[in-house]
Amino acid sequence: MDHLKKILTATVAAGAMSVSSTALAVELEVTHWWTSGGEAAAVAEFAKAFNENTEHTWVDGAIAGSGGTARPIIISRILGGDPMGATQLNHGRQAEELIEAGLMLDLTDVAEAEGWRDIVHPTSLLDSCTLDGRIYCVPVNIHSFQWLWLSHQAFEDAGVDVPTNWGEFVAAAPALGEAGKVPLAMGQQGWQTSGAFGVINVAIGGLDLWRKINVEKDAEAAASPAMLEVFQAFAQARLLSQGSNVQDWNMATNMVITGQAGGQIMGDWAQGEFQVAGQVAGEDYSCLPGLGVNAVLDTGGDAFYFPKTDDPEITAAQKELASLMLSKEAQVAFNLKKGSLPVRGDVDLDAANDCMKKGLDILANGSIMPSGDMLLTPDTSSQIEDLLAEFWSDTSMTPEMAQERYANIIANAD
Amino acid sequence: MAGAKKPVRILRNLNAKVAALPMITTALVIFVGCTIWTIVHSFTNSRLLPKLEFVGFDQYERLWSTRRWLVSIENLAYFGIGSLVFSLVIGFLLAALLDQKIRFENTVRTIILYPFALSFIVTGLVWQWILNPEFGIQHIVRGFGFENFVFDPLYNPDIVIFGVLIAGLWQGTGFIMVIMLSGLRGIDGEIWKASRIDGIPKWKTYLFVVIPMMRPTFVTALVLISAGIIKVYDLVVAQTNGGPGIASEVPAKYVYDSMFRSQNLGQGFAASTMMLLSVLVVLIPWAYLEFGGRKDGK
Numbered sequence: 001m002d003h004l005k006k007i008l009t010a011t012v013a014a015g016a017m018s019v020s021s022t023a024l025a026v027e028l029e030v031t032h033w034w035t036s037g038g039e040a041a042a043v044a045e046f047a048k049a050f051n052e053n054t055e056h057t058w059v060d061g062a063i064a065g066s067g068g069t070a071r072p073i074i075i076s077r078i079l080g081g082d083p084m085g086a087t088q089l090n091h092g093r094q095a096e097e098l099i100e101a102g103l104m105l106d107l108t109d110v111a112e113a114e115g116w117r118d119i120v121h122p123t124s125l126l127d128s129c130t131l132d133g134r135i136y137c138v139p140v141n142i143h144s145f146q147w148l149w150l151s152h153q154a155f156e157d158a159g160v161d162v163p164t165n166w167g168e169f170v171a172a173a174p175a176l177g178e179a180g181k182v183p184l185a186m187g188q189q190g191w192q193t194s195g196a197f198g199v200i201n202v203a204i205g206g207l208d209l210w211r212k213i214n215v216e217k218d219a220e221a222a223a224s225p226a227m228l229e230v231f232q233a234f235a236q237a238r239l240l241s242q243g244s245n246v247q248d249w250n251m252a253t254n255m256v257i258t259g260q261a262g263g264q265i266m267g268d269w270a271q272g273e274f275q276v277a278g279q280v281a282g283e284d285y286s287c288l289p290g291l292g293v294n295a296v297l298d299t300g301g302d303a304f305y306f307p308k309t310d311d312p313e314i315t316a317a318q319k320e321l322a323s324l325m326l327s328k329e330a331q332v333a334f335n336l337k338k339g340s341l342p343v344r345g346d347v348d349l350d351a352a353n354d355c356m357k358k359g360l361d362i363l364a365n366g367s368i369m370p371s372g373d374m375l376l377t378p379d380t381s382s383q384i385e386d387l388l389a390e391f392w393s394d395t396s397m398t399p400e401m402a403q404e405r406y407a408n409i410i411a412n413a414d
Numbered sequence: 415m416a417g418a419k420k421p422v423r424i425l426r427n428l429n430a431k432v433a434a435l436p437m438i439t440t441a442l443v444i445f446v447g448c449t450i451w452t453i454v455h456s457f458t459n460s461r462l463l464p465k466l467e468f469v470g471f472d473q474y475e476r477l478w479s480t481r482r483w484l485v486s487i488e489n490l491a492y493f494g495i496g497s498l499v500f501s502l503v504i505g506f507l508l509a510a511l512l513d514q515k516i517r518f519e520n521t522v523r524t525i526i527l528y529p530f531a532l533s534f535i536v537t538g539l540v541w542q543w544i545l546n547p548e549f550g551i552q553h554i555v556r557g558f559g560f561e562n563f564v565f566d567p568l569y570n571p572d573i574v575i576f577g578v579l580i581a582g583l584w585q586g587t588g589f590i591m592v593i594m595l596s597g598l599r600g601i602d603g604e605i606w607k608a609s610r611i612d613g614i615p616k617w618k619t620y621l622f623v624v625i626p627m628m629r630p631t632f633v634t635a636l637v638l639i640s641a642g643i644i645k646v647y648d649l650v651v652a653q654t655n656g657g658p659g660i661a662s663e664v665p666a667k668y669v670y671d672s673m674f675r676s677q678n679l680g681q682g683f684a685a686s687t688m689m690l691l692s693v694l695v696v697l698i699p700w701a702y703l704e705f706g707g708r709k710d711g712k
Contacts, residue, residue: 068675071675072670075674079463094677096462097463097677188657245547245569378675378678379461379676382671382676383480386482387481390482390659390661392658393657393658393661394571394661
């Protein structure tokens, strides 16, 4: 009891002192869903930078499961009046209403002081953090889904060359099957199938078609013969992935790493897993942006939002963290581990590997497209996700049937 | 009743009535109030946050044209009928067997009841592993030499709900058995003696004498099982997460996903109102029969 009293008085005294002298050290809880090997290593870089460069402490609030599991938890905590210090969310329309309801901290003063508009590249990333001219989030990386990861070992075992585009990949699939490999690894979670669908959509159907459907919500384009080809290619992918019974994306990536599967359509975050496994791009695995057909990358990514609190100490710490996340050092350290691209065009990425360089080149060319998260409401995208999940597991559902329902969802999208 | 007597009636047992006030208020505000709030908002186009922009029956129209909701309802029907029938039958059989004055009854009873102490999440995960073709039952049976043996309900969209049902029964049947057992113990021993003297076979005694006498026990069990059926959610989330595809979705999961994953409160409210409605459809006639009937009898 005495001990407790001592601590109490000490804390009060320390508190009183630091209020008068410097800002109080704050324990800032940061929630995110980065739990796979490569992701955890990357987020640890942020934590390290925050603990070393400021007097505040990073309290890690990792939520297991994918964004689909974590996002409801994060949102209900903010709505329920138990906000964390900072949280990962994919920028775009997910946080729109939270911002409108005044639950998120306005970062405009930090952004203006540091000139975010000049350093963030492409600027569309900052645009999706902006609502009515105010900035509410910090983009930390650029992730693109449009990659096909290929295992060199699997193709070697099957005695065929490593394909350079989707057509060759499909042609090589029977040889892979004979060698006892699963041609295409795919985790059974809805976001993975719908992500792969988006990739095939752009690669096979082209960017214009994709734009018509996702930006203009053109239901006729969604019902067009060109789109039917996309659904047929998707049905082919369904066939190629028979026998891949894993759930999580990193389990599927692991099948590629160990050579049990030929390839996987997955975002560039998969690269972190290859790195943790000690594989070298170009030697052990290779990557085909845009499935080797249409090398266009989306510029989705992760961003951090800072829920609003009444405590000025916490607010100050939140702003410090926000500016730290965009600093050059943190950007390089974080993105090298994560396998994603930095949001600043002015950092040096000598350490980047083959695949990241491919990505940086495409980015520099400006072959970019907005990410689906920024265009469709969660309502529409989860309807599509449900449809594609159903299509993926039910082989009796034809591409035509799926397309009809898809066009219907697009027609009703808002 | 004369008018003068009325105030007296209200004031009678005043203490008890005052004491009941908090409970009445809670019931009115929390249950009735929130239910009405939910129903009202199911007619709006609320997204992430509730707002009162009415759109008529749009949410319901969309609900009933959504394939996932229809699959959910169908699954609930299979799961519901299956768990109702099997829980009652297996629970009663186990109880009847235990009631034969066997040795180690306490031990056996504890073992059978034990799964009930586990949460649905744990149950779901355990059965996910047991039913996994790579290292579960299928793997073991194949290890015995039956190379073509196939048992992978969780990976087959047509029967996945029965995989969930097995786990649900494993978890819940023990509890039903205990309730049945206490019901059986409540039957007067004289009945058994009488039936033995009359030379009635044991199974007939059970079927035509004992079971009708256990009506209250069955009603209790029925209510408990039904409540479990309607709210089944965590079991599915842990075991299959609605998969493969949408083959093992259930209504409660639809509500949750609409509200938080799709950020579409209106749709979630519409679905939960439908769930409430389906409970009422079952409950009201039953309550009418159970309570309304008894009043006349007295």
